Amino acid sequence: MNLEVLLNLYRNDPRCFLLADRIVMQQPQHLHINGIHGSASQFLLAAIHSMPSTTGTNHVVILRDAEEAAYFHNTLENISQALDIFYFPSSFKNKKNYQLLNSSHVMLRTEALTKIASATAGGNREAAKKIIITYPEALFEKVVFSKKLTDNIISIKQADELDVNGMLEKFVNYGFTRTDFVYEPGQFAVRGGILDIYSFGNEKPYRIELFGNEVDSIRIFDPENQLSERKLLQVNIIPNVETQFETGDKVSLIEFMPANTVIWMQDWDFIREKIEQQQEDLGIFLEQKNAQKNSPVSGEDENVLNRKVDVGPNDFINAGDMEKQISARHIIEIGKKPYFPDSNTALNISFSTKEQPAFNRQFNLLIKNLQDYEKEQYNIFIFAENPRQLERLYSIFNDLKADIPFTPIAIDIHEGFIDDDLKIICYTDHQVFQRYHKYKVKQAFSKNKALTLKTLRELQPGDYVSHIDHGVGVYSGLQKIEANGKLQEAVRIQYKDGDLLYVNISSLHKISKYSGKEGSIPKMNKLGSDVWNKLKEKTKKQVKDIASDLIRLYARRKSQLGFAHSPDNYMQTELEASFIYEDTPDQAKATEDVKRDMEKDSPMDRLVCGDVGFGKTEVAIRAAFKSCADGKQAAILVPTTILAYQHYKTFGERLRDFPVTVDFINRFKSAKEKKETLKKLEEGKIDIIIGTHALLGKDVKFKDLGIMIIDEEQKFGVSAKEKLKQLRATVDSLTLTATPIPRTLQFSLMGARDLSIINTPPPNRQPIQTEVMQFNEDAIRDIIYYETERGGQVFFIHNRVKGLAEMKSFIQGLCPDISIAYAHGQMEGDELEDTILDFMDRKYDVLVCTNIVESGVDIPNVNTIIVNNAHQFGLSDLHQLRGRVGRSNKKAFCYLIAPPMSTMPADSRKRLTTLEQYSDLGSGFQIAMRDLDIRGAGNLLGGEQSGFIAEIGFEMYQKILDEAIRELKRNEFRELYKEEISKQDDYVSDCSIDTDLEILIPDDYVESITERLSLYSRLDNCETENDMQLFHTELNDRFGPVPEQVEDLFTTLRCRKLAVDLGFEKLFLKNNLLKCFFVSNPESPYFQSDTFTGILSFLQTGTNKGKLKQVGKNGILFVEDIKDMNNLYQFLKKMHISVFPKTGS
Secondary structure (H helix, E strand, C coil): CHHHHHHHHHHCCHHHHHHHHHHCCCCCCEEEEECCCCCHHHHHHHHHHCCHHHCCCEEEEECCCHHHHHHHHHHHHHHHCCCCEEEECCCECCCCCCCEECHHHHHHHHHHHHHHHHHHHHCCCHHHCCEEEECHHHHCECEECHHHHHHCCEEEECCCECCHHHHHHHHHHCCCEECCCCCCCCEEEEECCEEEECCCCCCCCEEEEEECCEEEEEEEEECCCCEEEEEECEEEECCCCCCCCCHHHEECHHHHCCCCEEEEEECHHHHHHHHHHHHHHHHHHHHHHHHHHCCCCCCCCCCHHHECCCCCHHHECCHHHHHHHHHCCEEEEECCCCCCCCCCCCEEEECCEEECCCCCCCHHHHHHHHHHHHHCCCEEEEECCCHHHHHHHHHHHHHCCCCCCCEEECCCCCCCEEECCCCEEEEEHHHHCCCCCCCCCCCCCCHHHHHHHHHHHCCCCCCEEEECCCEEEEEEEEEEEEECCEEEEEEEEECHHHCEEEEEHHHHHHEEECCCCCCCCCCCCCCCCCHHHHHHHHHHHHHHHHHHHHHHHHHHHHCCCCCCCCCCCHHHHHHHHCCCCCCCHHHHHHHHHHHHHHHCCCCCEEEEEECCCCCHHHHHHHHHHHHHHCCCEEEEECCCHHHHHHHHHHHHHHCCCCCCCEEEECCCCCHHHHHHHHHHHHHCCCCEEEECHHHHCCCCCCCCEEEEEEECHHHCCHHHHHHHHHHHCCCEEEEEECCCCCHHHHHHHHCCCEEEEECCCCCCCCCCEEEEECCCHHHHHHHHHHHHHCCCEEEEECCCCCCHHHHHHHHHHHCCCCCEEEECCCCCHHHHHHHHHHHHCCCCCEEEECHHHHHCCCCCCEEEEEECCHHHCCHHHHHHHHCCCCCCCCCCEEEEECCCHHHCCHHHHHHHHHHHHCCCCCCCHHHHHHHHHHHHHHHHCCCCHHHHHHHHCHHHHHHHHHHHHHHHHHCCCCCCCHHHHHHCCCCCCCCEEEECCCCCCCCCCCCCHHHHHHHHHHHHCCCCHHHHHHHHHHHHHHHCCCCHHHHHHHHHHHHHHHHHHHCEEEEEEECCEEEEEECCCCCCHHHHCHHHHHHHHHHHHCCCCEEEEEECCEEEEEECCCCCHHHHHHHHHHHHHHHCCCCCC
């Protein structure tokens, strides 16, 4: 609403009317607007676009580069809420390569062109009102002729009769390829009566369900989870405009646009220069391409969909022609001086706006500025995407006793401005708080993203698997087995000496893919030998020892008293609001948890884990500051001298405007300085002290220590850890670690330690632009100069200690005027630290080093990293290395230098392309996780654990750990966990069901074997009824109506859950006779429990089908006349209700 008020001010401005009148005239008008700054031009365009007099006008906005265009597009879309605004990017993936296409960009281009072409073809002037925002590289490419495009669209409506085979043939002619499942534009799939197709003009694929040949329904679905999102009545399927048409069918974007188009631009001189630069690059590219034509073709396995085959100069337009075409249109130029002077129609319109001033996060300056304007009767608007930011500002104004009436608007604009004519002020929160502002561009989905994460989990024949009862074997596919004439499907696992094990699909949760360290091969077990059980027991015993220590410490701490901190004050709010990134939900939760623990009177012991750059340090800063606000001191303990110095800088920087003193102790201080620091510390003149393990020394005395923060605890020695243990029992302590703690370990450890996990990357951290390239001296020189000219520094990673000095002199030869240092782990400790510290102090521009930087050197000023021979690194190493840059609000680059793709082994190729695609922080996190998980578990539970993990596989290790902790809670520590046990005392952890019914997913329902296996194991892992319902809907959506055999699978799972509650270990259903096996241990407390008594009374009063028998030591319940799964379910359910009347299930 408030936004409308603001837009109306512009709509009613006489200058807007003047512009609107001019751009609807017959003759081309050349207008020039000056004095417009910040995002004011977007408001102006939004106002003109929505005026009744300009309904038939289209607009093309040409900006200087892709980033500027994306910001302009986002702001315009946010303020006008119009749907017909298109971002029109260049269709190529890399600069200077005019063949490799970026499928997201192709999709955006196609979408815009189709919308304009169909609107003009329909002759509906109202519909033709579109805005396109673009930049020089995108303008340089020609586009398809409008009529040609409309003729080639395939339109499908609900209730149409389709000639399916003819339609599929058409798809193939249009450049679509057939696959099992659709992941990226240009693919289609047919499964039974379901046709999936990913058109080039839409960001998500369509699913068309047929009834015979009639279109029954059309839905949009999400390629990642393959689930439908919403229904549509009609869809248009568009071929790939970049590859499907001849060069002769192409025109420039300006020619493509209808006659009533207005061109807005900023700085034509610059744009023209950019286009000329493109012409030059294209010339060089074509020359190289022709030279390569004569050499043998390398076996690139690049996706054909994303390559443009013949590129020629006619696919592009030169700057001179472009200028002629533009000057024949209405032009509105924004900027200091116009380029297109035209005496007859030229008109100059002046605005007086100023950019939002920088307040450097000094709120008193901001308040004074706003108060001055308020006196002059200006209206104040503050924009923020996140309403929480507006509340924060409001509370900061309140705390500082400033009463400023501002109008909050919860949308995002890129740059604030002050308009002196209209007397309005529009400020943005990211400029006030100095954060990086991220733009969003629609992305098409790419198959590799979906698949990399999927293939990590999926089983392929030949993979090692571990079975909880039988150990490690090799998975060799699914096999149909006949039981009493009915077909069933089982997983076949091969063991040592050719032994085979068939695992029923209802026991899939017992097997897991073996994952040890990358590249290690496990020992296979022999069926029936006790080696595996011994190993399991040994592991369990070790795990128990470690876990019981943790639990003891936890119990001791719970019973002691510490200092309860007071609630937050206004300075704490201001500190948190001035964080340059937005808090992620995880980070906010971690901060809340920590503060809540500090306000309790028992000492805190919390562990915060998160990947590099996920904001753990910020949580520590807030905790330390909270302690200082209560007059206490905070100590930060770090493993290395460099980290101490680095944290000192970070803390100092963040707390610069607050009344706290920060100091550090490490070996760079002389004895005298150290003594002085310690004296100040004892007198309480230092609030926050940062240091290595020297802080635990006898001579360090605190006046009043409130909180101890430990960074990367696993890197400290034993004696340091002992001292920490003693401290921990009385002082609040917070531990940070970047080694990810695997998901499943978290739950088990929950009982022994308070954990906060930060799993989401900061939203406005910039993605790091990642490019794979070949070793090229010119490129390396350009990269280094580009970075140093914008005041940054460069890491050059070369992982061979021997060649480092030569590499340094090689780079020095390329860039003679740049200072370069080198560092590696075999240098003397002092020398290494000095080098890195000098680099941090910006004495060097480039640091040539081995991968020592991956372990935590954090230098915000380094925004480019070059990795030489990247194909020799593992994925997690590359991910860690890349996480070292992009830690400030500047754009960061990561270049991976590797030999040509065609000469590399497949797995290296896969690694590099994966990394190139996951440019966002934290997305690669999932991939790098596996490798790190194993390290994480080893570190967390002591080093000797990694040996066990290697032998039994990581997933299995987690299962054993879970069991161990559960047993500890039930036995030794029963008292401590009384409440938890009373809620769920389970006697049986699992029940296997064996039947002679046909229970499986039929081949004609799901063809692909891997997909079937993955569906089996996903179903097997459904925890609740709700999970099962969702899964059922998914099957229905992806493969059509669910057949009976699959319905039985669901029923089997429900029966298993009921059986576990009732205390059955095995159910056996053959020839209509059901046998239920009770807990096998006759000594079990189960036989004294209410559950067992309940079953006995049910057998006497609730049913006449069941008989109890004793076979050997075990009790078995026989039930007759159970014909199918539904009968079984009804029987168990009836028993369950009788035994547990409270739960009502």
